[in-house]
Every structure is written in structure tokens, then in C-alpha cells.
Amino acid sequence: MSQVTDTVLMVRPASFRKNEETAVNNYFQEDLALENEAINAQAQQEFDAFVTKLKAAGIHVLVLQDEKELNTPDSIFPNNWVSTHKNGDVALYPMYAENRRRERREEFFTLLEDAGFAIKNVIDYTEAEEEELFLEGTGSIILDRVNEKAYCALSARADEDLFIEFCEDFEYLPVLFTANQTVGNERLPIYHTNVMMCIAEEFAVVCLQSIDDKKERKQVINQLKESGKEVIAITEAQMHEFAGNMLQVKNAAGKRFLVMSASAHQALDATQIASITKYCEILSSDLTTIETCGGGSARCMLAEIFLPKL
Incomplete structure (x- = not known):
């Protein structure tokens, strides 16, 4: 079992913009004039430059082109509707925003099979x-x-019972908590766990300040x-620059990289960078427009492929 993939x-x-349906509880989204x-x-442009950087580092990137007719403003973030697993399982997930449900496409499976990956079983949670x-x-x-552990910050987009069901199906130990951010004068749930937490092979980057409950923080x-x-x-300020939204990958030769946006990279201090680069190289790319309007960053754009080869 591996924590990192090379694909x-x-x-x-095709129709990226600030998604009006997700902005209700994604407090990272902002307007651009x-x-x-x-x-x-x-x-x-940001997407293409990012793909070029990943490929130049020796990472395999499969690109699926979105279709304008689908009118899917968040299609650039495929990791929310699908995950793939070493045993050939693919999981499909229930999406909060109705216009995001159209992102689930048959072409995804065709592209993987054409690239030589074996899909043995589809576990579909979308009826929820x-x-x-x-x-x-x-x-x-x-x-x-x-280590067969799954971490989840509960929110409108992360239901506790569904998460437990996932953990039972895939045999993961559930680690549940609540993560908040300050919006105005309120502490409100962070919409996705992956903006405050990243787990790599030998380290984890996590915004502990967002876990208000001391017992939960200690448990994590x-x-x-x-x-x-x-x-x-x-820090929470660094999290708002998407410093929690990172993903460790490897290239064809096995070299490890921690992938993040330029804003996340710039937000890190020298000590944090030294801690990360003990283990792997940092690969960053400018994703300013995607982050501003989409409220997501580098990790959200990457659907990891762990499937066995045909």
C-alpha cells in the first residue's frame, strides 16, 4: 500500500467561474471584477501551466476536457466526486451543489481504461x-x-453517518472532528477538510488552530x-492562502513532491519549508484565479489514480 501515486x-x-451554488458555505470564494x-x-491558462509543471517533473497527468454545455463551474475540482483505490474500487460521492452533480461523467472511466487502468468495482454513494x-x-x-485511517471535519458537505459507512466499506479507522474558520464575527465550519489538512508519507500539514475543541485537536x-x-x-491565516490544500505525489522515478499553489508556498515560513523539504521537493504553480473564484486550490484539482494496471 502506498500513500502517494505517480498518476x-x-x-x-470550460465554464469556470465563481459557483453561485457553492458560495453559500465556501467562505474561501471571492468575486473578481x-x-x-x-x-x-x-x-x-493557470490550469495548462500547472499541468506543464507536473509533467515536466515526471508526474503522469491524464487530462479530461470539460464540456461547455454541461455548465459545470467547479469541474476543475474532480477529487470531490470520485476517488480510486488500489484494489480496483472507484467511489462516487454525493455532492452538495446540484450543478456539481453533472461533473460525474462516463468519460472519466473511459479515459482511465484507455490509459490501462483496471476498474473492478464502483461503490456509489450518490443516492444520498x-x-x-x-x-x-x-x-x-x-x-x-x-495506516488505514480516514480524517474528516464534519460540515454541510461531510455527513457523519455517510463517512462512517465509507470507513466500513473501505476498512478505514474514522477520525472525526469539527474544523472552523472565522467569518465576520462567527466561527463557522470549514467546507472541506482538505483546505486545513494534508497527509503525506512521513508528515502532515494541518491547521490545528481551526480545531476549536481541545479534545478533538489532541485526538487528531x-x-x-x-x-x-x-x-x-x-496558522489560520496561512490556511486562507491554501497552505493546507496540498498533495504529495511522486514521479515515474519515485521522486517525491509536495504540490501546492504559489500563494500557499509564499505563505509558508522558513521553518515550515525546511520541515517539508526534509522529505520532498515543493512544486508550486500560480493558481490565483482558480483560488479566488473557486475557493479551492492545487489539491482539489488532482484526482489521484491508485488503480491497478490492466
């Missing part, structure tokens, strides 16, 4: 949408695949340390 799938946007066409064009229950993939769930720290992870704490 990711990314979706090139641009027409939607211009926003999408900028997002495509009918009951208004949601669990948004590896946005909601942070997997420690080697203990579980990470018990799994042999160095805990690299980031």
Missing part, C-alpha cells in the same frame, strides 16, 4: 443526495492509506503521531 487526473475547465468568459480563460446528505470525496475525507495530533507523522502546524 493524477485533472479536468480542464471580470466577465465569466475572461475568468474561464485565465483559469485555463435524495436525502440531502453529502460526502465530497477526498475534499471531505483525508486518507492515510498506509495523537492519531497522526501514532502513525509516525511529523505534524507541521499552519
Whole structure:
């Protein structure tokens, strides 16, 4: 079992913009004084430059082109609706925003099979949408695949019962907590766990300040340390620069990288960078438009492929 993959799938946007349906509880989204066409064009430029950087580092990138007719502003974040697993399982997840449900496409499976990956079983949780229950993939769930632990910050997009069901199906130990951010004068739930937490092979980057409950914070720290992870704490201000939204990958030669946005990279201090670069190289790319309008960053754009080869 490996925590990192050398293959990711990314979706090139066709109608990227600030998604009006997700903005209700994604407090990272902001307005840009641009027409939607211009926003999408900028997002495509950032996307293409990011793909080029990943490929130049020797990471396999499969690109699926979004279709304009689908009108899916958040299609650039595929990790929320699908996850793949070493045993050939693919999980499909129930999405909070109705316009995000259209992102689930057959072409995803075709692209993987054409690339030589074996899909043995599809585990579909999407019926939960009918009951208004949601669990948004590896946005909601942070997997420690080697130690078989799953971390989840509960929110409108991460239902406790669904998360427990996922953990039973995939045989993960559930680690549940609540993570908040300050919005105005209120502490409100962070929409996705993966903006405040990243688990790599030998370390974890986590915004401990967002876990208000001391017992829950201690439990998260203990579980990470018990799994042999160095805990690299980031501040809430750094989290808002997407310093928690990172993903460790490897290239074809096995070299490790921690992938993040340029804003996340710039937000880190020298000590945090030294802690990360003990273990792997940092690979960062400018994702300003995508972060501003989409409220998501580098990790959200990468659907990890762990499937066996045909």
C-alpha cells in the first residue's frame, strides 16, 4: 500500500467561474471584477501551466476536457466526486451543489481504461443526495492509506453517518472532528477538510488552530503521531492562502513532491519549508484565479489514480 501515486487526473475547465451554488458555505470564494468568459480563460491558462509543471517533473497527468454545455463551474475540482483505490474500487460521492452533480461523467472511466487502468468495482454513494446528505470525496475525507485511517471535519458537505459507512466499506479507522474558520464575527465550519489538512508519507500539514475543541485537536495530533507523522502546524491565516490544500505525489522515478499553489508556498515560513523539504521537493504553480473564484486550490484539482494496471 502506498500513500502517494505517480498518476493524477485533472479536468480542464470550460465554464469556470465563481459557483453561485457553492458560495453559500465556501467562505474561501471571492468575486473578481471580470466577465465569466475572461475568468474561464485565465483559469485555463493557470490550469495548462500547472499541468506543464507536473509533467515536466515526471508526474503522469491524464487530462479530461470539460464540456461547455454541461455548465459545470467547479469541474476543475474532480477529487470531490470520485476517488480510486488500489484494489480496483472507484467511489462516487454525493455532492452538495446540484450543478456539481453533472461533473460525474462516463468519460472519466473511459479515459482511465484507455490509459490501462483496471476498474473492478464502483461503490456509489450518490443516492444520498435524495436525502440531502453529502460526502465530497477526498475534499471531505483525508486518507492515510498506509495506516488505514480516514480524517474528516464534519460540515454541510461531510455527513457523519455517510463517512462512517465509507470507513466500513473501505476498512478505514474514522477520525472525526469539527474544523472552523472565522467569518465576520462567527466561527463557522470549514467546507472541506482538505483546505486545513494534508497527509503525506512521513508528515502532515494541518491547521490545528481551526480545531476549536481541545479534545478533538489532541485526538487528531495523537492519531497522526501514532502513525509516525511529523505534524507541521499552519496558522489560520496561512490556511486562507491554501497552505493546507496540498498533495504529495511522486514521479515515474519515485521522486517525491509536495504540490501546492504559489500563494500557499509564499505563505509558508522558513521553518515550515525546511520541515517539508526534509522529505520532498515543493512544486508550486500560480493558481490565483482558480483560488479566488473557486475557493479551492492545487489539491482539489488532482484526482489521484491508485488503480491497478490492466
